[in-house]
Amino acid sequence: WKKKYGGLITTQIRRLGASCDWDRERFTLDEGLSRAVREAFVRLYEKGMIYRGPRLINWSPGLKTAVSDLEVEYSEEDATLYYFKYMIKEDDKDEARPRPQAGEQDEREAHPYIPVATIRPETILGDTAVAVHPEDERFKKFIGKTAIVPMLGREIPIIGDEYVSMEFGTGALKITPAHDPNDYTIAQKHNLPMISMLDKEAKVNENGGKYQGLDRFEARKQLWADMKEAGLVIKTEPYRTTIPRSQRGGEIVEPMISEQWFVKIESMANAGLDAVKDGRIKIVPERFEKTYFNWLDNIKDWCISRQLWWGHRIPVWYCPDGHMTVTREDPTQCGTCGSKDIHQDDDVLDTWFSSGLWPFSTLGWPDETPDLKYFYPTSYMETGYDILFFWVARMIMSGLEYTGEAPFHTVYLHGLIRDEHGRKMSKTYGNVIDPLTVMDELGTDALRFTLLVGATPGNDMNLSVKKVEANRNFANKVWNAGRFVINAIASLEGMQAQTETNTQWTLADSWIWARLQNLIRDVERQFQNFQYGQAGQQIYDFLWSDFADWYVEIAKNQMQNEESRMQTVKTLARVLDTTLRLLHPFTPFITEEVWGHLHSALRESPISNLSKDWPDALIVAKWPESRNPEGWEADKIADFELIQEIVRSIRNLRAEKNVSPSKKIAASFSAGAKTDLLKAQSTVIATLAGLDPSLITIHQSLAEKPADSAALVVGSVEIYLPLAGMVDLASEKTRLEKELKEAESHIQRLENLLNGDFAQKAPPALVQKEKDKLAGYKDTAEKIKAQLK
RNA sequence: GGGUGCUUAGCUCAGUUGGUUAGAGCACCUCGUUUACACCGAGGGUGUCGGGGGUUCGAGUCCCUCAGCGCCCACCA
Numbered sequence: 001w002k003k004k005y006g007g008l009i010t011t012q013i014r015r016l017g018a019s020c021d022w023d024r025e026r027f028t029l030d031e032g033l034s035r036a037v038r039e040a041f042v043r044l045y046e047k048g049m050i051y052r053g054p055r056l057i058n059w060s061p062g063l064k065t066a067v068s069d070l071e072v073e074y075s076e077e078d079a080t081l082y083y084f085k086y087m088i089k090e091d092d093k094d095e096a097r098p099r100p101q102a103g104e105q106d107e108r109e110a111h112p113y114i115p116v117a118t119i120r121p122e123t124i125l126g127d128t129a130v131a132v133h134p135e136d137e138r139f140k141k142f143i144g145k146t147a148i149v150p151m152l153g154r155e156i157p158i159i160g161d162e163y164v165s166m167e168f169g170t171g172a173l174k175i176t177p178a179h180d181p182n183d184y185t186i187a188q189k190h191n192l193p194m195i196s197m198l199d200k201e202a203k204v205n206e207n208g209g210k211y212q213g214l215d216r217f218e219a220r221k222q223l224w225a226d227m228k229e230a231g232l233v234i235k236t237e238p239y240r241t242t243i244p245r246s247q248r249g250g251e252i253v254e255p256m257i258s259e260q261w262f263v264k265i266e267s268m269a270n271a272g273l274d275a276v277k278d279g280r281i282k283i284v285p286e287r288f289e290k291t292y293f294n295w296l297d298n299i300k301d302w303c304i305s306r307q308l309w310w311g312h313r314i315p316v317w318y319c320p321d322g323h324m325t326v327t328r329e330d331p332t333q334c335g336t337c338g339s340k341d342i343h344q345d346d347d348v349l350d351t352w353f354s355s356g357l358w359p360f361s362t363l364g365w366p367d368e369t370p371d372l373k374y375f376y377p378t379s380y381m382e383t384g385y386d387i388l389f390f391w392v393a394r395m396i397m398s399g400l401e402y403t404g405e406a407p408f409h410t411v412y413l414h415g416l417i418r419d420e421h422g423r424k425m426s427k428t429y430g431n432v433i434d435p436l437t438v439m440d441e442l443g444t445d446a447l448r449f450t451l452l453v454g455a456t457p458g459n460d461m462n463l464s465v466k467k468v469e470a471n472r473n474f475a476n477k478v479w480n481a482g483r484f485v486i487n488a489i490a491s492l493e494g495m496q497a498q499t500e501t502n503t504q505w506t507l508a509d510s511w512i513w514a515r516l517q518n519l520i521r522d523v524e525r526q527f528q529n530f531q532y533g534q535a536g537q538q539i540y541d542f543l544w545s546d547f548a549d550w551y552v553e554i555a556k557n558q559m560q561n562e563e564s565r566m567q568t569v570k571t572l573a574r575v576l577d578t579t580l581r582l583l584h585p586f587t588p589f590i591t592e593e594v595w596g597h598l599h600s601a602l603r604e605s606p607i608s609n610l611s612k613d614w615p616d617a618l619i620v621a622k623w624p625e626s627r628n629p630e631g632w633e634a635d636k637i638a639d640f641e642l643i644q645e646i647v648r649s650i651r652n653l654r655a656e657k658n659v660s661p662s663k664k665i666a667a668s669f670s671a672g673a674k675t676d677l678l679k680a681q682s683t684v685i686a687t688l689a690g691l692d693p694s695l696i697t698i699h700q701s702l703a704e705k706p707a708d709s710a711a712l713v714v715g716s717v718e719i720y721l722p723l724a725g726m727v728d729l730a731s732e733k734t735r736l737e738k739e740l741k742e743a744e745s746h747i748q749r750l751e752n753l754l755n756g757d758f759a760q761k762a763p764p765a766l767v768q769k770e771k772d773k774l775a776g777y778k779d780t781a782e783k784i785k786a787q788l789k
Numbered sequence: 790g791g792g793u794g795c796u797u798a799g800c801u802c803a804g805u806u807g808g809u810u811a812g813a814g815c816a817c818c819u820c821g822u823u824u825a826c827a828c829c830g831a832g833g834g835u836g837u838c839g840g841g842g843g844u845u846c847g848a849g850u851c852c853c854u855c856a857g858c859g860c861c862c863a864c865c866a
Contacts, residue, residue: 074864081866118866131866168865175866182866242864287793291861294792298862385861420801422859454802454814459794460860462801470814473828484825529805537803537813552825648832654820655832661821690831746810757846766808773809 002027012436017444017588019619026362028354029312036361037312037354038328040402045326049264050304056177056184057303059256061202061216062249065307066260068350069300070389072253074242081239082121082224083170085113085232086130089146089155114139114147114158115234117169119241120179121227122220124150125208126197129175131186134160136171150232151223152209159190178257196257216254261305261314261347268397269296275396275406283411284530285458288385295389304350311348318343356394359407366402378408385413385458412530413458417451420464438468445587446472452586453536474540475590478583481548482594485572488559489601492569497606503567506558507681511640512551514633515542516575520626523582536586543579550644551575557687570607573598577610578624592618642674643681645714650689650721653710657723659690666695668709670702670718678717711736711787716779718787736788743781750774 006027013020026033044050057066114130130147132139143160163186164173177187177194187194197207204211204219211219227233244253273296275281276289283289305314317325319334319342326335333340354361359381363372377399381392392411399407418424419431438447442465449471455461505513519542526535551572558568576598580591595618602611615621650667659665667689671678678685678698686693702718705711709720710732750770759767 069862116866120866163865165865170866173866180866182864241866244864291793294862389861416860422801456803464801464815466815467801469828473814473826476826476828480826480829482825487825526805531805533803534805541813548825549830553830556823556825651831652833658820661831662823742810749810753846759846761846762808769809 002029015436015439015444017448019588024362028351032364033354033357033361034312036357036365037349038315039366040353040357040398041315041349042326042328043402044263049267050261051264052259052261054257055260055262055303056181056255057258057260058244058246058253059200059202059258060246060249060251060253061200062251063246063308064200066258066303066305067246067248067253068303071247072244073247074244076240077243079119079239079241079243080236081117081119081169082236083115083117083234084121084124084150084227085234086116086147086150086172086174087232088112088114088142088158089148112142114142114172115170116172116174118174119239120220121224122204122211122216123176123179123197124174124223125152125204125211125219126176126178126195127154127156127174128177128187128192128195129156129190130158131161131164131173131175132158132171133162133164133166136164136166139172150227150230157192159186159192161186161190179255181255184255184257194257198254198256202254260303261316261345263302263304265299265302265397268401269299271400272296272393272397275400280406281396281409281411284413288388288411288413288458292388292393296393302350304353305345305347306350307346308348311351312354314345314347314349316345318345352390352394355391356398357402359395359399360403376403376407377405379410381408381411383411383413384416386416388413415455415458415460417461417463420462420466422460422462433463433465438465442468442472443475443589445475445590448588449474449536449540449586453533453540455533457530474544475587477544477548478580478587478590478594481543481552482576482580482598484552485569485576486597486601488555488569488572489598489605489607491559492566492606495566495606497609503570504564505567505571506554506564507636507640507643507677508551508554508558508684509567509571510633510636512546512571512575514628514637515546516578517626517628517632520578520582520624521630524626539579539582539586543583547575547579553688554684557683566607570610573602573607573610577614580618581621581624584618584621588619595621639677642677642715642717643684646678646717646719647685647688649712649714650685650691650719653712653721654690657710659723661690664690664692664695666722667691667697668702668706668720668722669696669698670700670720671698672700672716674715674717675700705787713739713780713783713787715776716783718783733788736784740781740784740788743777743784746777747774747781750777 010022010025014022041050058069058072059065060067114132116130118124127149132143134140134143140160142158145158146155147158148154149156159175163182164171173183175183175186175192177184177192178196179198184194186192195207197204198216199205202216204214204216206212208214208219211223214222224233245251246253273293276283276292283292315326315328317331317334319325319337319339321334321337321339323334323336323339325331325342331342334342357365359378360372360376363369363375365372365376381395383392388411395407399405419433423431425432435447446468450463450468451461453471454463454467519538522538523535526532526538555568555572559565577595580595580598584591584595599611599614602608653659654661654665669678675698682696682698683693685691686696702720706720706722709722712719712721750773753770754767754774758770
């Protein structure tokens with residue numbers, strides 16, 4: 001069974017591209033791990049931290065096992081509240097009481113009772129007291145007297161306890177210590193007997209008189225019917241309450257007294273608290289530390305026994321005299337009396353008992369193996385927040401208890417995946433997204449990228465196929481960008497290798513390289529802060545917008561020219577290489593594939609020295625590092641951004657005027673201080689904006705504004721596009737006026753800002769930045785005004 | 790009841806220590822047969838950042854408060 005299902009799980013994990021050392025795969029019932037479990041149990045036992053005792057536990061009648069509090073789910077459901085009479089014993093009646101007359105009040109005097117309400121009438125069979133509030137004027141006179149259990153006739157005391165709320169229900173409470181946690185607590189306080197009235201299948205047992213053998217719900221019906229017959233029933237009413245159900249089976253869980261094994265948890269819990277409080281362990285996101293503290297502060301002893309066939313058996317042997325033998329090796333005789341007639345405890349351990357040992361049981365503990373020395377303590381624990389208590393807290397407690405060290409220094413918690421509207425995925429809704437199907441249809445990389453980029457730590461994520469599709473498109477973009485670069489490398493065939501020194505980098509070359517350096521730094525920073533989604537998003541934007549939409553388009557042009565072809569291809573290859581490295585953890589398959597092709601293309605090319613230090617596979621290639629300081633080449637970036645703005649505004653105008661994209665048009669620039677820059681970049685501008693290179697004029701200033709032209713102002717640069725026949729003077733005026741208004745509103749805003757306290761109190765660099773901006777807008781506004789004239 | 794998170798474009802969501810004119814994908818509209826990609830390219834519209842108050846030169850971001858939704862924990866029979 002394990003081979004089949006365990007194999008399925010690891011197949012899925014491999015399919016997702018998890019990069020694990022599969023030789024170290026471990027299963028919780030492996031011999032080594034089992035030995036660790038035995039060692040852990042015996043150690044705790046020898047320290048007196050494990051005990052066996054009666055305890056009210058959550059019993060699952062279907063699974064026939066105890067389930068932990070954490071495995072119980074409460075759901076609000078419709079139920080019935082049953083009101084009935086707890087008759088006071090006749091003998092206790094006041095002798096001086098007057099004879100009953102007609103009417104209820106008198107009758108009640110004659111046959112006094114306490115009204116009680118319950119949701120589970122069958123538990124009446126296990127009642128051992130009736131409790132009222134000691135200050136309750138209605139009932140306090142009954143305290144110390146005796147009540148009669150309906151149908152059974154058993155006599156039970158009436159007690160006073162402040163736990164009882166006078167306002168709720170009837171103000172009186174029946175006490176069933178063996179089947180209710182609160183009643184259990186009250187019973188212990190008052191030394192009440194505990195009567196179990198259900199067996200392991202939740203049928204009434206021998207304590208239930210004539211109801212013995214009935215299922216709990218059947219007994220409820222019958223008992224109530226009989227009580228009705230006997231005149232003990234007051235009424236029933238519908239009631240909404242929370243019902244405890246088993247997380248696994250879904251059936252109603254029954255609190256029951258049972259013999260179980262427990263771990264005294266207090267010292268382990270305190271150690272676990274300290275490790276997070278003093279920073280030895282950090283939980284990401286931080287808010288879960290509070291949740292963790294709250295749980296450990298209120299923790300109860302850990303019930304570690306389970307009545308299942310599946311698991312590590314509890315290593316305790318009993319002899320007929322009841323001696324217990326607890327040893328690391330299976331014993332052949334009783335450790336106390338030597339009896340050979342011994343049998344092992346039937347119960348197994350809670351699965352989390354063994355899972356809690358995982359960080360070191362997998363490494364050979366308790367032996368001081370080389371693996372244990374090298375890998376323990378581990379570093380990061382990555383898991384879903386839903387098992388913070390089940391698993392993480394127990395690994396921390398166990399790690400500290402058995403090894404004296406925190407098992408890891410950081411816990412990173414991810415959220416749960418829901419459907420696109422935030423609902424839990426369930427078969428009933430039909431909203432389940434099967435990851436295998438998604439991977440088949442859209443690719444593993446697309447799914448991985450979606451999961452990584454769409455999620456923020458500790459927050460649930462709504463997954464939709466649409467998102468995966470968008471990222472499939474991205475993977476396609478990576479593929480095609482790769483194809484372009486590889487073809488570009490092939491186009492160098494026959495060229496002589498150049499030395500680096502005579503290379504002239506263009507503005508675009510410098511810009512994309514500087515942007516890449518910024519990207520490397522940003523991604524590094526995002527990773528440090530566990531912002532994996534942000535990191536992925538930035539790489540996505542860089543590759544798609546900066547590299548593919550801008551640089552590749554410019555590169556096409558630069559490659560036309562024999563002289564600049566080689567250095568352009570070099571830049572293409574270098575940028576692609578670095579981007580693929582950054583992207584690899586997100587989309588390992590396609591990046592590995594593209595990189596492999598890139599590698600072999602380079603090897604055969606005149607620029608093969610670019611790849612001379614590369615390993616055989618991207619997965620083991622060095623992670624990129626930026627050696628350039630923050631702000632490096634900021635002026636080049638600013639220059640290029642001006643070119644981008646110019647191109648965008650020309651494209652914008654063309655779209656507005658419906659100029660066919662294939663039509664190459666003329667343009668005049670009045671560029672002022674940017675004249676040299678624009679002259680150098682005129683080919684770039686022409687290519688990207690659809691201008692005719694031979695019809696471009698760039699001057700510092702224009703004596704005369706070209707007639708019949710549309711005018712644009714980008715920063716301090718004026719652009720004139722002679723669109724004879726397409727330019728309507730009136731609409732041009734409107735457009736320019738609109739732009740002027742916009743510039744003026746910026747000027748207004750900035751002037752207000754700079755005249756306020758901002759100038760004095762804000763950091764000077766920031767103030768200067770705003771001042772520069774103001775100057776820019778003023779310049780723009782002046783130019784637009786001139787054009788309007 | 791205690792705790793915690795969410796509320797940002799039509800939809801699903803980013804927005805890292807408070808600092809430009811708040812972003813993305815999808816959807817929508819216009820244009821495009823440029824030899825990497827139509828799973829594409831160019832352009833376009835949409836926001837009282839849930840309401841109110843406060844701190845600050847400056848708030849989507851910090852504090853208080855109210856409302857709605859979700860989750861965790863505890864469960865008054």
